Amino acid sequence: MQDTQLFNEGFALMGLGMGFVFVFLTVLVIVTTLMSRFIGRFFPEPSADATAATPRPAPAAQDDALMAVIGAAIHRYRRDRRR
Amino acid sequence: MIDKILTLWTGSGLYNLSPGQAVMLAVGLLLLWLAIAKKFEPLLLVPIGFGGILANIPEAGLALSAAEQAAHLGRPELLERLASALRVSLEPGAGIEAWRHTLSEALHGHPAPALVRAANDAAIDAGYAHGMLYHFYSVAIASGIAPLVIFMGVGAMTDFGPLLANPRTLFLGAAAQFGIFATLLGAVGMTTLGWMDFSLNQAAAIGIIGGADGPTSIYVSSLLAPELLGAIAVASYSYMALVPLIQPPIMRALTTKHERGIAMTQLRPVSKREKIVFPISLLTLVALFLPDAAPLLGMFCFGNLMRECGVVERLSDTAQHALINTVTIFLGLSVGSKLMADRFLAVETLGILGLGMVAFAIGTACGILMAKLLNAVSKAPINPLIGSAGVSAVPMAARVSNKVGLESNPHNFLLMHAMGPNVAGVIGSAVAAGVMIKYLG
Numbered sequence: 001m002q003d004t005q006l007f008n009e010g011f012a013l014m015g016l017g018m019g020f021v022f023v024f025l026t027v028l029v030i031v032t033t034l035m036s037r038f039i040g041r042f043f044p045e046p047s048a049d050a051t052a053a054t055p056r057p058a059p060a061a062q063d064d065a066l067m068a069v070i071g072a073a074i075h076r077y078r079r080d081r082r083r
Numbered sequence: 084m085i086d087k088i089l090t091l092w093t094g095s096g097l098y099n100l101s102p103g104q105a106v107m108l109a110v111g112l113l114l115l116w117l118a119i120a121k122k123f124e125p126l127l128l129v130p131i132g133f134g135g136i137l138a139n140i141p142e143a144g145l146a147l148s149a150a151e152q153a154a155h156l157g158r159p160e161l162l163e164r165l166a167s168a169l170r171v172s173l174e175p176g177a178g179i180e181a182w183r184h185t186l187s188e189a190l191h192g193h194p195a196p197a198l199v200r201a202a203n204d205a206a207i208d209a210g211y212a213h214g215m216l217y218h219f220y221s222v223a224i225a226s227g228i229a230p231l232v233i234f235m236g237v238g239a240m241t242d243f244g245p246l247l248a249n250p251r252t253l254f255l256g257a258a259a260q261f262g263i264f265a266t267l268l269g270a271v272g273m274t275t276l277g278w279m280d281f282s283l284n285q286a287a288a289i290g291i292i293g294g295a296d297g298p299t300s301i302y303v304s305s306l307l308a309p310e311l312l313g314a315i316a317v318a319s320y321s322y323m324a325l326v327p328l329i330q331p332p333i334m335r336a337l338t339t340k341h342e343r344g345i346a347m348t349q350l351r352p353v354s355k356r357e358k359i360v361f362p363i364s365l366l367t368l369v370a371l372f373l374p375d376a377a378p379l380l381g382m383f384c385f386g387n388l389m390r391e392c393g394v395v396e397r398l399s400d401t402a403q404h405a406l407i408n409t410v411t412i413f414l415g416l417s418v419g420s421k422l423m424a425d426r427f428l429a430v431e432t433l434g435i436l437g438l439g440m441v442a443f444a445i446g447t448a449c450g451i452l453m454a455k456l457l458n459a460v461s462k463a464p465i466n467p468l469i470g471s472a473g474v475s476a477v478p479m480a481a482r483v484s485n486k487v488g489l490e491s492n493p494h495n496f497l498l499m500h501a502m503g504p505n506v507a508g509v510i511g512s513a514v515a516a517g518v519m520i521k522y523l524g
Contacts, residue, residue: 006283010267010272013522013523014267017264017522018260018261022257024373025253025507025511027368028250028253029250032246032253039360043356
């Protein structure tokens with residue numbers, strides 16, 4: 001008898017849980033879609049700008065790193081030579 | 084002289100090694116072998132396996148609390164004090180071994196926290212201390228902190244771009260959670276049939292394995308069924324490692340070759356603003372509808388916001404690398420500490436491992452069926468294979484979708500499309516966890 005009750009409770013939890021997960025994610029789909037549309041309409045991102053802006057700093061950073069590596073290599077080379 | 088040698092012998096690990104401990108040491112070594120030779124989730128299985136070995140060293144008691152150690156080693160006077168602290172009675176003529184047994188049983192049986200504190204105090208007064216792994220466990224897992232910090236790191240590693248470009252994939256993440264609840268029902272059903280003995284709380288904690296999300300399962304079982312934590316953590320992490328073996332046969336069985344070859348339209352670019360606003364709107368929904376999921380999803384959103392906002396690079400970097408690695412070490416060792424012979428070696432563990440596998444398979448199947456449904460009703464084509472990524476297991480499940488897709492159509496790259504349901508699965512299983520905690524906690 002108690003076992004049947006346990007099973008029923010498990011069943012209730014399943015219905016409730018699955019229902020809630022679906023409702024929550026449906027609301028999330030709606031909110032996300034609205035949010036995307038809102039942002040797309042009122043703050044349109046100049047996409048050309050975005051693509052142009054991102055690559056530019058990247059080479060600069062790479063150059064810095066490259067310069068540091070080259071500098072270190074020259075330094076070590078000279079130091080090793082002196083010995 | 085011979086007495087001294089005898090003392091050394093009776094205090095040795097070999098003398099005290101119980102058969103259960105020997106088995107668990109072998110299990111620990113097996114986990115290490117799987118991690119090192121087979122590369123199964125090595126980041127977790129190495130600490131878990133090693134923690135399991137440490138926890139089962141005879142007499143060292145690394146994973147025991149002060150009271151448990153005192154019950155095992157203490158003098159009769161101390162045992163009497165422990166018994167009075169725990170409010171259990173010791174039979175006067177039963178002998179000291181029987182007393183030790185009664186006390187250990189009483190401590191394992193989850194007495195009220197106040198009684199445990201009193202017993203621990205009595206043991207500490209007598210000069211016993213908590214074991215190292217016991218400390219790790221209480222700081223990292225019993226407090227709930229380690230899974231939450233890991234969730235923050237996962238948030239900081241997650242790119243919601245594919246999900247934002249195609250929000251409908253959230254439904255796939257929802258469908259795959261059916262595995263969780265079906266397994267819960269399975270565990271309850273086994274109890275009804277008299278095969279196992281699981282309470283509803285335990286059944287819920289076992290079901291969460293179907294979410295294929297390690298931190299979520301550890302968090303839920305630490306709240307609902309701490310006594311099953313070892314088996315649940317081992318099951319959920321092993322199945323995450325087994326994703327590439329478990330999922331493809333189910334995916335092939337449920338789809339036709341034509342469906343597997345469906346090409347999906349390219350995802351639209353997602354602006355930075357959308358990515359920044361998304362974690363905040365998700366958190367708002369959690370706050371409005373399911374505050375019980377707030378610890379998990381709150382940390383997740385926080386990590387993701389740090390990643391996307393672009394002004395706290397250093398914090399985001401720490402959350403993704405240094406912090407998550409540190410916490411993983413302690414989480415693994417703490418989970419390993421739950422692999423103690425007398426608690427892990429039970430029929431229930433086998434039941435948990437079996438049910439976990441079922442949970443996982445059902446989740447995969449439901450995700451695929453949901454994807455077929457979406458494909459039937461929507462204008463844009465959806466390849467059913469991405470549905471299987473709805474069980475979390477980021478990013479392994481998405482890679483499996485990609486791989487199976489490439490088998491049918493070598494020009495069809497599904498990876499980015501599958502990342503959407505994959506992160507949706509993380510959100511879905513956290514929501515499911517929140518519902519369980521709300522209902523049972």
